[in-house]
Amino acid sequence: MKCRVCKGAAVIDVRRHNAAFCKEHFVHHCDEQVRRAVHSHRMLEPGERVLVAVSGGKDSLALWDILVRLGYEADGLYLGLGIGEYSDESGDYTRAFAQQLGRPLHEVDLGADAGYTIPEAAAVTRRSPCGACGLSKRHLFNSVAIERGYDVVATGHNLDDEAAVLLGNVLRWDTGYLGRQHPVLPATPGFVRKVKPLVRLGERETAAYCVLQGIDYQVEECPMAAGNRHLGYKEVLNALEDRSPGSKAAFLFGFLERGHERFAGEAEHERDELGECSVCGAPTPGTVCAFCRLRSQVGAIELPVELKVR
Amino acid sequence: MKCRVCKGAAVIDVRRHNAAFCKEHFVHHCDEQVRRAVHSHRMLEPGERVLVAVSGGKDSLALWDILVRLGYEADGLYLGLGIGEYSDESGDYTRAFAQQLGRPLHEVDLGADAGYTIPEAAAVTRRSPCGACGLSKRHLFNSVAIERGYDVVATGHNLDDEAAVLLGNVLRWDTGYLGRQHPVLPATPGFVRKVKPLVRLGERETAAYCVLQGIDYQVEECPMAAGNRHLGYKEVLNALEDRSPGSKAAFLFGFLERGHERFAGEAEHERDELGECSVCGAPTPGTVCAFCRLRSQVGAIELPVELKVR
Numbered sequence: 212m213k214c215r216v217c218k219g220a221a222v223i224d225v226r227r228h229n230a231a232f233c234k235e236h237f238v239h240h241c242d243e244q245v246r247r248a249v250h251s252h253r254m255l256e257p258g259e260r261v262l263v264a265v266s267g268g269k270d271s272l273a274l275w276d277i278l279v280r281l282g283y284e285a286d287g288l289y290l291g292l293g294i295g296e297y298s299d300e301s302g303d304y305t306r307a308f309a310q311q312l313g314r315p316l317h318e319v320d321l322g323a324d325a326g327y328t329i330p331e332a333a334a335v336t337r338r339s340p341c342g343a344c345g346l347s348k349r350h351l352f353n354s355v356a357i358e359r360g361y362d363v364v365a366t367g368h369n370l371d372d373e374a375a376v377l378l379g380n381v382l383r384w385d386t387g388y389l390g391r392q393h394p395v396l397p398a399t400p401g402f403v404r405k406v407k408p409l410v411r412l413g414e415r416e417t418a419a420y421c422v423l424q425g426i427d428y429q430v431e432e433c434p435m436a437a438g439n440r441h442l443g444y445k446e447v448l449n450a451l452e453d454r455s456p457g458s459k460a461a462f463l464f465g466f467l468e469r470g471h472e473r474f475a476g477e478a479e480h481e482r483d484e485l486g487e488c489s490v491c492g493a494p495t496p497g498t499v500c501a502f503c504r505l506r507s508q509v510g511a512i513e514l515p516v517e518l519k520v521r
Numbered sequence: 522m523k524c525r526v527c528k529g530a531a532v533i534d535v536r537r538h539n540a541a542f543c544k545e546h547f548v549h550h551c552d553e554q555v556r557r558a559v560h561s562h563r564m565l566e567p568g569e570r571v572l573v574a575v576s577g578g579k580d581s582l583a584l585w586d587i588l589v590r591l592g593y594e595a596d597g598l599y600l601g602l603g604i605g606e607y608s609d610e611s612g613d614y615t616r617a618f619a620q621q622l623g624r625p626l627h628e629v630d631l632g633a634d635a636g637y638t639i640p641e642a643a644a645v646t647r648r649s650p651c652g653a654c655g656l657s658k659r660h661l662f663n664s665v666a667i668e669r670g671y672d673v674v675a676t677g678h679n680l681d682d683e684a685a686v687l688l689g690n691v692l693r694w695d696t697g698y699l700g701r702q703h704p705v706l707p708a709t710p711g712f713v714r715k716v717k718p719l720v721r722l723g724e725r726e727t728a729a730y731c732v733l734q735g736i737d738y739q740v741e742e743c744p745m746a747a748g749n750r751h752l753g754y755k756e757v758l759n760a761l762e763d764r765s766p767g768s769k770a771a772f773l774f775g776f777l778e779r780g781h782e783r784f785a786g787e788a789e790h791e792r793d794e795l796g797e798c799s800v801c802g803a804p805t806p807g808t809v810c811a812f813c814r815l816r817s818q819v820g821a822i823e824l825p826v827e828l829k830v831r
Contacts, residue, residue: 382761383772451692461693462691462694468694469696
């Protein structure tokens with residue numbers, strides 16, 4: 212196995228690209244994939260302040276590293292989810308890497324700052340922990356970015372993540388989610404721009420990137436996500452990719468090129484109709500946003516009497 | 522396990538409907554699913570002459586049986602594909618069932634009547650045998666229906682088939698195929714209407730239907746289709762259905778309700794632009810239709826010199 216670029220000994224092959232790379236050129240390959248994603252979807256402009264949502268996993272640490280190396284002013288935001296040892300370790304990996312990188316890391320601790328942990332939220336709402344986790348992240352990444360003056364939030368969603376989400380959306384033909392699924396969500400009143408610069412890299416590539424760059428990361432999957440649908444969709448896509456390399460990328464990029472626009476109209480319409488949360492002011496289709504509703508459910512805040520009826 | 526209708530002993534459960542049925546009410550369930558499909562998509566009008574494409578397998582024999590029992594004037598068309606013993610047996614099952622049913626069966630033998638068998642076509646074209654088979658069926662079902670004065674061709678595609686085709690189309694975001702994927706393709710100049718009355722029944726149901734009704738059918742899969750993508754997509758969907766019963770139906774019917782129309786415009790446009798095959802007169806986007814091109818490739822017909830250039 213020889214490096215596609217320099218013909219030296221390769222350390223990794225990327226079947227989707229029918230290529231193998233030595234360490235140096237694999238890192239270059241990852242940089243190039245991020246650069247292409249950023250440019251082709253106009254994710255970031257020079258001089259913008261980027262807030263990277265870092266979890267301590269391979270994807271977000273690789274993303275932060277690459278963005279800084281590509282010259283972006285990118286700082287980190289770590290959310291302490293309160294999922295026992297898993298969260299403790301994830302925080303440690305994140306802080307150690309921030310120091311290694313020499314960039315500021317902001318931290319929000321759900322338990323201390325919002326009044327609940329993910330396990331507590333899951334217990335109280337009797338819903339999937341992933342639902343409470345997702346809405347907490349969406350709310351806090353956005354509100355911290357606004358408070359601290361960042362132009363854009365970058366998340367580490369990779370090709371495998373996005374393809375799996377797309378498969379779930381397509382299996383249900385959830386037209387609203389299909390309209391909103393895009394590597395760039397433009398800024399709208401109350402929302403900063405959200406971008407996913409890793410959409411052109413698979414998770415095997417981000418893991419290899421971290422290993423080769425000496426970045427220590429949380430290798431465990433979140434214990435609360437075990438057995439969820441998203442992981443099932445990933446397995447399904449891995450089986451298809453095994454049989455026919457490139458099918459994941461063809462699925463995701465085919466959607467972005469030929470499918471997405473057919474669903475985008477309704478999503479824009481929905482965004483135009485958002486009002487402000489009566490408690491925190493965040494954009495919401497209702498009177499109280501999902502984050503404040505969750506906080507009131509767990510007893511962290513008391514909703515004004517006139518809002519409780521809803 | 523008790524029958525949902527009469528509370529007697531059930532012989533089969535249908536997890537998707539969270540129901541079980543005795544023999545009598547399972548047959549009624551199958552009838553009702555066909556009736557619902559026919560009515561909701563306006564597939565057939567009373568008094569129309571229906572040509573059922575029968576292969577000797579469970580789906581097409583069940584379809585023929587149900588349509589006749591529901592009062593439709595439905596005759597059969599069997600295509601001899603020339604796939605050795607598999608085709609010989611399939612023909613025998615079909616003829617025996619036609620006699621049992623007491624309805625006319627038309628037959629076309631690809632080898633004798635069109636000048637090639639499927640294995641020969643696959644060898645000459647060096648393409649997938651399924652491609653040559655599909656185009657031969659599409660051409661001949663349509664042309665025989667027109668010649669013999671049938672209003673509509675009914676095929677035995679079931680829920681599993683259609684969901685697997687949809688998954689393939691979506692994985693590639695093949696917008697043309699997505700626009701044409703529908704349980705009813707209306708008649709257009711040169712084409713009779715095509716309908717798929719089994720879209721609401723899974724293949725486990727059509728198999729059980731045949732067993733319970735004493736219909737002998739070809740149980741072997743086509744030996745030339747082994748390992749093809751379509752079967753891979755079926756496996757993937759079966760895994761998802763196992764985890765979450767009803768997901769196949771949600772996928773297909775969600776598409777028909779909320780997805781299909783977004784892709785239909787281009788497909789209609791394509792159909793409007795078809796001309797006539799210079800050899801046989803069938804509708805085609807080119808000068809010579811795919812069927813005549815295949816026949817010329819296998820040496821069954823000689824194309825006029827001026828057409829060979831293309």
